[in-house]
Amino acid sequence: MKYTYFAITLAAIFLYSCGNNLSPTYSHDIAPLIYRSCSPCHRPNQVGHFNLLTYEDVRLNANKILYTVTNKLMPPWPADPHYTEFIGQNILSDQEIITIEKWVALNCPVGDSLHIPPIPDFPLRSFIGIPDLSIPVKPIALKGNSMDQFLLIKVPFELPTDTFLRAVEFAPGNTKVVHHVNGDMVRFEYDKKKNVFDGELVSNMKLDSTIGLAYQKIGILHDDGTYPTLVKSIVNYLPGVIAQQYPNGIGGWKVNRKNAFLLADLHYGPSEIDTWDSSYINIFFAKEKPKRPLQEFQMGTLGVSPIVPPLVIPPGKVSTYRTELFIPKAISLVTINPHMHLLGKRFLAYALTAEKDTIRLIHIPRWNFNWQYFYTFKKMVKIPAGSTICVEGVFDNTIENPLNPFNPPQTVRDNNGSMKTTDEMFQFIVNYLPYEEGDEQISLEVKK
Numbered sequence: 001m002k003y004t005y006f007a008i009t010l011a012a013i014f015l016y017s018c019g020n021n022l023s024p025t026y027s028h029d030i031a032p033l034i035y036r037s038c039s040p041c042h043r044p045n046q047v048g049h050f051n052l053l054t055y056e057d058v059r060l061n062a063n064k065i066l067y068t069v070t071n072k073l074m075p076p077w078p079a080d081p082h083y084t085e086f087i088g089q090n091i092l093s094d095q096e097i098i099t100i101e102k103w104v105a106l107n108c109p110v111g112d113s114l115h116i117p118p119i120p121d122f123p124l125r126s127f128i129g130i131p132d133l134s135i136p137v138k139p140i141a142l143k144g145n146s147m148d149q150f151l152l153i154k155v156p157f158e159l160p161t162d163t164f165l166r167a168v169e170f171a172p173g174n175t176k177v178v179h180h181v182n183g184d185m186v187r188f189e190y191d192k193k194k195n196v197f198d199g200e201l202v203s204n205m206k207l208d209s210t211i212g213l214a215y216q217k218i219g220i221l222h223d224d225g226t227y228p229t230l231v232k233s234i235v236n237y238l239p240g241v242i243a244q245q246y247p248n249g250i251g252g253w254k255v256n257r258k259n260a261f262l263l264a265d266l267h268y269g270p271s272e273i274d275t276w277d278s279s280y281i282n283i284f285f286a287k288e289k290p291k292r293p294l295q296e297f298q299m300g301t302l303g304v305s306p307i308v309p310p311l312v313i314p315p316g317k318v319s320t321y322r323t324e325l326f327i328p329k330a331i332s333l334v335t336i337n338p339h340m341h342l343l344g345k346r347f348l349a350y351a352l353t354a355e356k357d358t359i360r361l362i363h364i365p366r367w368n369f370n371w372q373y374f375y376t377f378k379k380m381v382k383i384p385a386g387s388t389i390c391v392e393g394v395f396d397n398t399i400e401n402p403l404n405p406f407n408p409p410q411t412v413r414d415n416n417g418s419m420k421t422t423d424e425m426f427q428f429i430v431n432y433l434p435y436e437e438g439d440e441q442i443s444l445e446v447k448k
């Protein structure tokens with residue numbers, strides 16, 4: 001008797017929960033999910049090429065949405081959530097995908113149109129908030145010649161006093177052509193630089209062996225010819241990348257009164273029509289001096305650990321490469337960035353402790369060249385002294401790979417990190433701190 005009652009209650013709960021999802025509506029089920037997972041990119045001035053903000057936007061694109069979510073193309077999140085989780089992880093649950101399927105099958109009912117939740121207040125041209133200062137990058141006219149362009153651009157700025165930054169964000173102007181940026185910052189000594197704006201702002205020179213010349217040309221040197229301090233890798237951008245920001249005291253940089261960002265490689269993708277770009281760099285001031293500035297190492301191409309075997313990828317084959325780094329002193333991992341180009345197929349990184357325990361770092365089962373994030377752990381990950389960080393990259397140099405730039409396939413190598421998309425790279429960038437007792441408990445989530 002007791003059991004019958006229990007079974008009926010269970011059945012009732014089951015029917016009720018199914019009933020809820022049997023007739024999903026826009027206002028009740030779909031809008032919250034779209035606002036959370038899609039609108040941050042699909043809104044004006046962002047990378048998604050159309051808006052997903054209103055019922056009409058979503059209804060008119062319902063079939064495309066259905067296709068991209070059921071094939072797990074959108075939202076773009078290449079890292080395997082069953083291996084490790086990161087801050088800002090943007091995925092739909094299986095239940096949510098089923099809800100979208102049902103909703104589209106029902107012909108997109110709006111539901112209670114008076115109670116569609118309000119569109120969230122997304123900050124203009126930012127993923128992370130309202131910047132303290134938006135510094136314009138010199139607008140660039142781009143020829144419609146269907147060629148890639150790489151520019152070296154200086155973005156000088158002055159502040160009323162020396163202070164500290166907690167985050168720097170690149171806000172692309174023309175999201176159709178801006179592909180990626182790696183940016184450094186130079187800090188001038190106040191009395192050694194009269195005018196931060198002198199020299200040319202834009203050059204098509206590369207910062208390789210001619211670094212001194214390029215610096216002279218765009219006026220990066222002090223007036224007496226000496227080099228200012230260079231802060232490497234302060235701003236990085238690829239479509240969808242969310243600028244890194246950390247809780248108070250972690251990360252951050254000093255800035256002087258006179259400075260310049262140095263966009264070492266602003267990569268514009270090919271365009272068939274003449275067009276232009278006007279991007280911004282958003283800066284966010286820190287309340288206090290960063291107590292624990294981040295440190296960085298790179299493994300693989302141009303990095304501190306060799307690739308084995310050397311990255312020479314034979315045509316017509318799928319091949320695997322490894323790079324390993326011994327960690328002599330305990331460190332706390334904060335943010336990691338796996339990097340490969342068009343032949344990338346799979347990426348795996350983990351650490352092996354001296355006792356041969358595995359610490360999972362990241363697994364990307366289907367490499368996607370278009371989505372290369374800087375992944376920040378939810379809590380710092382301790383790598384004990386005596387561990388080895390192991391990174392494995394699989395490259396597909398066959399014609400089965402639709403992104404293969406060569407047909408028939410050719411031998412592809414890293415060419416000393418030439419960065420050309422058609423050369424390869426196999427790189428793992430790690431931002432870390434020297435380990436301190438209790439680091440594993442520190443959440444890296446920034447409270448809003």
Ligand code: HEC
Nearest residue numbers: 037038041042047048049064065068074075076239240370
């Ligand atoms: C990180 C930014 C980002 C997020 C988040 C995002 N998108 Fe996209 N989406 C893009 C970009 C950029 C493109 C175009 C380039 C591409 O196809 O990769 C795109 C393309 C699409 C397309 C294909 C359009 C076409 O005409 O082929 C659809 C449909 C789409 N997104 C739907 C969604 C949905 C639904 C969500 C949420 C579940 C979502 N997107 C989340 C950036 C994003």
